[in-house]
Amino acid sequence: MKQDFLYLQISNNLAQLIRKEVLKAGDRLPSVRKLCHEHNISMNTAKKVYLELEGQSLIESIPQSGYFVSQLPHKRLPLPETSKPSQISSNKEPDEMISKVYLNMGRKDLTLFSIGVPSDELLPLAGLNKEIMHATRQLRDSGAGYEALQGNEKLRKIIAARSISWGGSLHENDLVTTAGGMNALAFCMMAVAKPGDTIAIESPVYPGILQLAGSIGLKVLELPTHPSTGIKIEALKKAIHKIDLCLLVTNFSTPLGSCMPDENKKEVVALLAKHNIPLIEDDLYGDLYFGSHRPKCCKSFDKNGTVLLCSSVSKTLAPGYRVGWVAPGRYKEQILKLKLAHAISSPTLTQEAVANYLKSGRYENHLRKLRKTLYSNYQHYAHTISQHFPEGTKTSRPQGGLTLWVELPKKIDTTALYNLAIKHKISIAPGRMFTLQNQYENCMRLGIGLTWSEELRSKLIQIGRLAKMML
Structure with a gap:
C-alpha cells in the first residue's frame, strides 16, 4: 500500500515538473535503476512510475536508450494535411533554388538546417x-x-x-x-x-x-x-x-x-x-x-x-x-x-x-546513440517551434530519419524566408525545392541531424522571428 502511494507521489512530482516545463521536451529522465537509488524504491515501483507517466503521454520510451520527456499535448502543433499535387506529370525543376541551397554544403560559417545528414560530432570519425x-x-x-x-x-x-x-x-x-x-x-x-x-x-x-x-x-x-x-x-x-x-x-x-x-x-x-x-x-x-x-x-x-x-x-x-x-x-x-x-x-x-x-x-552501438540523439533533437525542435513560430504553423511528426517538415501560414514564402535567413548566417530548405509543381511555397524542411545546443536553439528561434516579420 505504501509503495502504491509512493509511486503515485513520485510520478505526480515528475508530472508537475514536466507540465511546468522544468523538464523540457526531449530531456532524458533517470534510468529505472537510478530512479530506484534516488528514491529508495524497488524496480517494480520505479517501472510503475514511468508507466503512469507514459499513460499520461508525458514521457516516451526508446528501447535501449531510456525514457524521454514527450512534446506536451497542449504544445503539439497540428499535422500538415495530405499533399494534393496535380496528377499531370510535369518538369518545372527549381534548379536555381536547389543549387543555391546545396552550394552551402560544407560552409562552416552557416547553421545548416538545410542539410539532411548527421553532423560530424554525431559520427564515429575516430x-x-x-x-x-x-x-x-x-x-x-x-x-x-x-x-x-x-x-x-x-x-x-x-x-x-x-x-x-x-x-x-x-x-x-x-x-x-x-x-x-x-x-x-x-x-x-x-x-x-x-x-x-x-x-x-x-x-x-x-x-x-x-x-x-x-x-x-x-x-x-x-x-x-x-x-x-x-x-x-x-x-x-x-x-x-x-x-x-x-x-x-x-x-x-x-x-x-x-x-x-x-x-x-x-x-x-x-x-x-x-x-x-x-x-x-x-x-x-x-x-x-x-x-x-x-x-x-x-x-x-x-x-x-x-x-x-x-x-x-x-x-x-x-x-x-x-x-x-x-x-x-x-x-x-x-x-x-x-x-x-x-x-x-x-x-x-x-x-x-x-x-x-x-x-x-x-x-549497432553507434546507431543506438544516433537514434537517441535524433529523437531528442526532434523533441527540442518541436518544442521550440511551438513556442516561437507564427500561429498556424504545422509540423510533421517523424518516427525516424533526419528531417522535419514545417508548414507555415500561407502568406509566408519560404524562398523569401531563405533569403532573409541567409543574412543571419542560417540556411533552410524552402518547400518549393521538393516538387516540380507550384506548391509548398509556405513550407520548409529542417534537418535535425545537428548537435543541439543553446546556440542552435537561438538560430531556430531566429527563423521563427523572421517568419513572424513576414506576416
Whole structure:
C-alpha cells in the first residue's frame, strides 16, 4: 500500500515538473535503476512510475536508450494535411533554388538546417579513421586497385546478413555495391526506364530524385502523400496505367519523415507486380527509427524480383565515403552492365573500411546513440517551434530519419524566408525545392541531424522571428 502511494507521489512530482516545463521536451529522465537509488524504491515501483507517466503521454520510451520527456499535448502543433499535387506529370525543376541551397554544403560559417545528414560530432570519425588505416594495411594492393565489379564481398555478406532486421533474406550474390545511394538510384532508373517514361514518386520528395529523373529524361508524376503514412494507395491505383516505374522512400522519407505501414507496403508491391511495374525502393533512413523496432522494406514482400532496393551508409555513418548498394532482383544483369560502363568499380578502400566497421559490431552501438540523439533533437525542435513560430504553423511528426517538415501560414514564402535567413548566417530548405509543381511555397524542411545546443536553439528561434516579420 505504501509503495502504491509512493509511486503515485513520485510520478505526480515528475508530472508537475514536466507540465511546468522544468523538464523540457526531449530531456532524458533517470534510468529505472537510478530512479530506484534516488528514491529508495524497488524496480517494480520505479517501472510503475514511468508507466503512469507514459499513460499520461508525458514521457516516451526508446528501447535501449531510456525514457524521454514527450512534446506536451497542449504544445503539439497540428499535422500538415495530405499533399494534393496535380496528377499531370510535369518538369518545372527549381534548379536555381536547389543549387543555391546545396552550394552551402560544407560552409562552416552557416547553421545548416538545410542539410539532411548527421553532423560530424554525431559520427564515429575516430573509429572510421582506424578502419581506413587497417584497410590500407589489410588489402593486397593497399586499396589502390580495382574492386570486383559486383563489389566488396565482405561488405555484401554483411549487408545480406543485416537484411534479416527488415524482414529480408538476401544473399551476398543478390547485391551490387555502388558509389553511394544516388548512384544506386541512377543505375536503377537507367536499368528499368527509357527517356519519355513516367515515374511515380511521393510529393514532396528529395530534390536529388527530381534532378536525377530529369537528367534521364523521365516524366514525373507526383502522388498525394500523407505526412505519417506515405503515398495514398488509391491515387497510385488511379495512376497505374499512366506510369512505367515507381520510386518510393518508404521508411522515414525526406522531407516528411513518413513511414508506410507494412500492410500498405505489401499492397503496393502486389499492385505494381500485377502490372509488371518496377519499384525502386530507397531505404536510406530505415536504420534511424525512433520506435521499438526497425520497419520492414517493400523488398521483404517482393516475390517476383520487381523491387530494386537501394541503400547506403551516407545518412548513418559516413556521407563522404560514398558506399552504397542495390539489391536489384531480376534486373541484376542490367545493373552490372551499367556499373561497368559508368563506374567500372566502387571505391575499394572505403568499402573495405565500412565492411570492417559493420563487422566489428560497433555500428549497432553507434546507431543506438544516433537514434537517441535524433529523437531528442526532434523533441527540442518541436518544442521550440511551438513556442516561437507564427500561429498556424504545422509540423510533421517523424518516427525516424533526419528531417522535419514545417508548414507555415500561407502568406509566408519560404524562398523569401531563405533569403532573409541567409543574412543571419542560417540556411533552410524552402518547400518549393521538393516538387516540380507550384506548391509548398509556405513550407520548409529542417534537418535535425545537428548537435543541439543553446546556440542552435537561438538560430531556430531566429527563423521563427523572421517568419513572424513576414506576416
